[in-house]
Amino acid sequence: MKFVAFERAKQGTGASRRLRNTGKTPGIVYGGSGEPQLIELDHNALWHALKKEAFHSTILDMELNGKEGKVLLRDVQVHPFKPMVLHIDFQRVDAKTRLHMKVPLHYVKADESQAVKFENCVVNQVMSELDISCFPGDLPEFIEVDLSSLKKGMSLHLNDVTLPKGVTAVTRGKPNPVLVSVVVVGGEEAAAGAEGAEAAPAAAAPAADAKAAPKADAKPAKKK
Missing domain, CATH: 2.170.120.20 (Ribosomal protein L25, C-terminal domain)
Known part of the structure; x- marks a missing residue:
């Protein structure tokens, strides 16, 4: 995957806040033989890229100042409840380094x-x-x-x-x-338990009917 980054001149909390207000996301690129470099990216493009699995687990082509370099996504800071990327880190890739x-x-x-x-x-x-x-x-x-x-x-x-x-x-x-x-799955055991539960009342039913029968046939006592 390829994305475009731009060089960022200012750093600090205030500068990053102003950058986010303009629809940009502050970031940094480090590692390899170069010095750490401050960058900024278009927030909307970055937000959609982060939804793709490949952006998290593959080597990315980053275009910066007209030059392309290989990087890996290393860290993303997201706002706790707003759909907003606060900061992003990339690491340069060296073909000879594991x-x-x-x-x-x-x-x-x-x-x-x-x-x-x-x-x-x-x-x-x-x-x-x-x-x-x-x-x-x-x-x-x-x-x-x-x-x-x-x-x-x-x-x-x-x-x-x-x-x-x-x-x-x-x-x-x-x-x-x-x-x-x-x-x-617990369905087999549950089914067996249900069958047992159904069988128990059925077996108990005749006994209940037997006790109830004499009451049904009994004649009311005559009053003296």
Whole structure:
């Protein structure tokens, strides 16, 4: 994805507030061999770009002062209740330096699995993104995970997934974390309980009728 940034001369709270009032968003670019540089971006264009997953997880082409450079989105500050981006950070990308990024996990074909299709189960997603390390040229937009082989009682771990070429998972504490787990829907147990509940009153009904019968047949006592 490509976006256009403009050089920003002033910094500080007051300058940033005035910039936002004109429909711009203050930001900064850092890293690589260059010095940190203050920038500004068109707020509306940035707001729409942030809604795209690729803007968060891929290398971006930034045009600044007529020159293009490769950057990564590193931080976004958003207003707590207004649809407004307060500040944004980008990091320059060096082709020879490994990146440390979080990329989204796309789970596919869960509906085709035996667990979902025949065993009345649902797939519980434990992780929605994965921390990875790779060179810029190997950075994937997302990692696709095939769930078609899931069965009742299974859990899919990180080691069960084939990562793209050049990509290494970064795990902390758990070398083989669970990505998804298969959970049995409570409908079967609930249905069994409901059948038992219906059977109990039915069995008790004759006894209740038996007690009520003599009262129905009894004749009222004669008055003396």
